[in-house]
Amino acid sequence: MMLLSRLGVVLLVVLAGTTPAWARFEPVTCKNNAFTPQQEVTEGAKAAAEVYQEMPVLPDSDPVARYVQQLGAKLVSHAPVLPGVGQQWPFNFHVVASADINAFALPGGAVFVNMGTIQAADTEAQLAGVMAHEISHVVMRHSTCNITKQQSPKLGFGIASVLSSVLLGDSALGTLAQGALGLGAKATFLKMSREDEQQADLLGAGIAYDSGYDPRGMVQFFETIEAKYGAGGAQWLSDHPNPGNRTEYVSAEIATFPRRANAVVTTPEFQRMHAVAMGDKMYSATEVLAGTWKRTGAYAAGPGASVQAVSAPMAAGQGSAAGTAIGAASGTGAAVRLSASALGVGMRTVHLQAARFAVDYPANWIKQQDSGGTVSLVPQGGSGGQGLVYGAVIGLSKQSGDGVYDQASLNTATVALAQQLSDQNGGLQQVGSVVAMQVGGKIADGLELRGRSPLTENGTALPERDWLVTVARPDGDVNYLVFVSPERDFAMLKPVFAAMLQSFQAQ
Numbered sequence: 001m002m003l004l005s006r007l008g009v010v011l012l013v014v015l016a017g018t019t020p021a022w023a024r025f026e027p028v029t030c031k032n033n034a035f036t037p038q039q040e041v042t043e044g045a046k047a048a049a050e051v052y053q054e055m056p057v058l059p060d061s062d063p064v065a066r067y068v069q070q071l072g073a074k075l076v077s078h079a080p081v082l083p084g085v086g087q088q089w090p091f092n093f094h095v096v097a098s099a100d101i102n103a104f105a106l107p108g109g110a111v112f113v114n115m116g117t118i119q120a121a122d123t124e125a126q127l128a129g130v131m132a133h134e135i136s137h138v139v140m141r142h143s144t145c146n147i148t149k150q151q152s153p154k155l156g157f158g159i160a161s162v163l164s165s166v167l168l169g170d171s172a173l174g175t176l177a178q179g180a181l182g183l184g185a186k187a188t189f190l191k192m193s194r195e196d197e198q199q200a201d202l203l204g205a206g207i208a209y210d211s212g213y214d215p216r217g218m219v220q221f222f223e224t225i226e227a228k229y230g231a232g233g234a235q236w237l238s239d240h241p242n243p244g245n246r247t248e249y250v251s252a253e254i255a256t257f258p259r260r261a262n263a264v265v266t267t268p269e270f271q272r273m274h275a276v277a278m279g280d281k282m283y284s285a286t287e288v289l290a291g292t293w294k295r296t297g298a299y300a301a302g303p304g305a306s307v308q309a310v311s312a313p314m315a316a317g318q319g320s321a322a323g324t325a326i327g328a329a330s331g332t333g334a335a336v337r338l339s340a341s342a343l344g345v346g347m348r349t350v351h352l353q354a355a356r357f358a359v360d361y362p363a364n365w366i367k368q369q370d371s372g373g374t375v376s377l378v379p380q381g382g383s384g385g386q387g388l389v390y391g392a393v394i395g396l397s398k399q400s401g402d403g404v405y406d407q408a409s410l411n412t413a414t415v416a417l418a419q420q421l422s423d424q425n426g427g428l429q430q431v432g433s434v435v436a437m438q439v440g441g442k443i444a445d446g447l448e449l450r451g452r453s454p455l456t457e458n459g460t461a462l463p464e465r466d467w468l469v470t471v472a473r474p475d476g477d478v479n480y481l482v483f484v485s486p487e488r489d490f491a492m493l494k495p496v497f498a499a500m501l502q503s504f505q506a507q
């Protein structure tokens, strides 16, 4: 059962320890009974989705995230595909707004790099080295091979029980978060042996080199954080323990590479993104766990998804939510896709004092108000004859309760409101569950919905994201805000919506 990995150990010792530079490290194909490659991708994706629930992952459209994606793609294009896998893993790269110096990879290719790591790296070669190390864990299937190792045939553990206990069980999410955060027992698929670490170091150095980088960057990064934080101080070093003599064996490996004069140490793009990252919001491990970041609406709801929101092309009348078509809000022409500047991204805002609420919105948007007091805030050209394509609808829903809300009673009202919106807008699909928030110091709920946009492409309605936010009013009624955008533009508009929400005051 352990034959192949033992062979790997022997090979490592030969290459790294006792032999002159005669050959590069050959990636090790470990024994993997637990997962087929397809299962590995499927289960890894599930685990990645859980990460988004537990950690503040930047939207894929964020500039720093995009930079990391590009760097990752470049490295992956120089990563080997091991026998039995068939094709390269579907790698995807994400940035977590966590101050911990850490990075981790999930089976199948989801790689998460903490903002703290990007800040701690001095050069692109250093960051590339860290990411190449993570890529190497995926390529060599360390996570799932470790599950195979832990299976004991004598105890009768089958694939199903391993799957359910490791990845699918109730405790998996908590364990993952703890593992990622370093606050408790590590999830099995994040726990790497020293042997795994050495393999990832050696293969990673080769990938970085083949991608044009100075392969010493990885070791430089390790040494820097080890010097700064001590051997166990940085979380990265806990998740990826130093096998010992890291510098020596990586240096020996690098000596096997043909010399190259023009190896990349850093790039202007790295320096630019490093500067951006230095100014980005980060959360401590405790804050990540506390979940305060969930209220900001600034982080992605899932891999490839935009942000935490959804919508409905409608306006709500006073008393009963929704119902009023808002297609006439700013013209009746055919809807078109709008640019970021037209959508008010980065635009100065103006203050709106309405009858029972106040909000700031982009100065180039148009305000419409119906007789019931419902306000639509819409970019010019943001609605067509078929309805609202982009914008926000803010209204009031009369409630019959006693006026004292707690999270549970607001939740009930929110779900009912979402149902009304769905009924009046041809059916909306709920995405995720209701998220408790605070808006302007009041109890609030957020709920994401998916519908169909009035915007069409080749005659087909585009998917729409609607973000319903309800705010408990002191007088017992509920203010609601529905932010609307075609799904593909939602990530771009999210900061605009989030800023509006941040300024919102129920009065």
Ligand code: ZN
Binding pocket: 133, 134, 137, 192, 196, 197, 200, 239, 240, 241
């Ligand atoms: Zn590692």
